[in-house]
């Protein structure tokens with residue numbers, strides 16, 4: 193019983209991850225009363241849920257953390273790419289500094305929300321029969337709030353342990369000496385496979401699309417070196433990240449791929465690989481995600497380096513084929529740590545499910561379309577999420593006329609600026625549809641959009657505006673902009689969750705703003721500076 197049956201506040205925030213916490217902190221500073229409804233049992237968002245083996249962030253610190261000095265000043269990381277446990281500790285540190293939990297209702301899943309015109313309030317219903325009332329409703333759901341479980345026949349028959357990555361028991365699942373299946377090759381599948389292989393008897397990775405993984409180049413960090421970097425360098429990094437395409441400390445170089453000689457290009461690619469992380473993706477030549485030949489050159493380098501690491505010819509063809517399965521970087525690369533050497537070992541297997549799709553599950557394991565039974569003790573479903581739009585469509589959100597958002601978006605996604613929805617007054621969201629979301633570093637995105645939302649709410653209060661609703665015309669223009677920017681890239685050529693392809697029946701459309709942070713921030717700001725351009729205010 194951590195909140196009353198009826199709760200009234202100024203601002204009701206849904207989600208207590210990076211986004212929700214940031215909003216609450218900034219709004220409190222402006223004198224607003226805030227509450228958070230959170231489906232999980234603690235703060236941390238995806239880092240509360242991500243308990244699967246090997247879960248680790250793949251954007252390096254300090255880029256992957258709040259830019260708030262009161263948080264980073266006395267926080268020290270152990271390594272460049274920390275794992276779940278350390279991220280959970282980080283959120284404990286955040287809690288100590290910001291005192292967030294006292295205004296959170298945990299285990300509180302929102303199942304309905306509608307703006308009530310007569311009272312000028314949002315009424316928000318929860319699964320356990322409570323109602324929250326607030327002038328403003330802010331949605332900080334993250335882009336992975338709804339899990340994707342393919343509905344293979346017989347899944348309930350399996351006698352071993354089967355878990356979706358995002359519902360992995362926090363207490364762990366023993367894999368020592370066990371036969372483990374990992375379905376999926378997103379960031380999650382790669383991490384589970386390489387981690388469980390340290391103990392399991394055998395790991396089998398079911399691969400529909402090979403991940404064009406990049407070397408993580410993990411590195412331990414000392415307190416001394418971090419303390420030194422905090423004297424000026426951190427602030428510089430946080431400021432600079434706003435000027436880069438994806439909100440990182442690096443950016444595409446101001447050069448096209450074929451401006452360089454083949455030798456210089458090779459040396460450049462090599463340097464990016466050695467730097468590790470996403471550099472080969474997001475600090476590459478500026479045309480890598482726009483020009484097919486440029487992209488192919490990057491792919492060929494990737495394949496050359498990666499193929500050398502796989503001695504088994506059959507596995508090599510599935511994991512790193514000479515002909516690319518898709519343009520490099522148009523699906524999210526995962527950062528690997530010995531993934532290829534691990535799968536190359538004779539006891540581990542790779543099943544090409546493009547050739548032989550999964551047909552059904554049995555008590556003992558998985559049958560593929562060639563009739564073969566693969567037996568397992570543990571199955572990890574690393575099958576991802578109804579990404580970007582799944583969460584917001586799944587919370588009973590209705591417009592002023594009572595039409596469900598899921599219904600409104602049946603034929604396509606519409607938002608204004610990737611932060612608001614026409615027909616949903618005084619409601620804003622972040623790290624969701626048509627924002628930089630999946631093409632960005634999460635904390636950067638959350639702060640850029642969060643600052644804007646806070647400024648917008650403060651402006652509404654200061655100017656005595658009671659009601660602020662995006663127009664449908666503004667939404668249509670924004671949607672066009674999002675599609676136009678995406679069409680200038682190679683993203684639409686590839687089937688991916690960026691484009692909604694991973695969920696059967698989902699509309700195929702670009703779900704993310706592909707124009708980069710500098711442009712995004714400019715567009716966002718100008719709408720506010722122009723007196724809520726694109727909104728009806730009253």
Ligand code: NA7
Nearest residue numbers: 342376377378379380381400401524574575576577689694
């Ligand atoms: P992803 O990246 O969506 O990966 C899901 C994987 O599951 C992907 O390899 C899919 O293959 C595979 N998948 C999904 N459905 C099926 C079926 N029916 N058959 C075979 N394989 C299937 O999710 P993650 O959890 O790894 O990562 C999510 C994001 O969280 C990540 O990008 C980070 O930003 C953090 P496909 O590629 O579609 O062929």
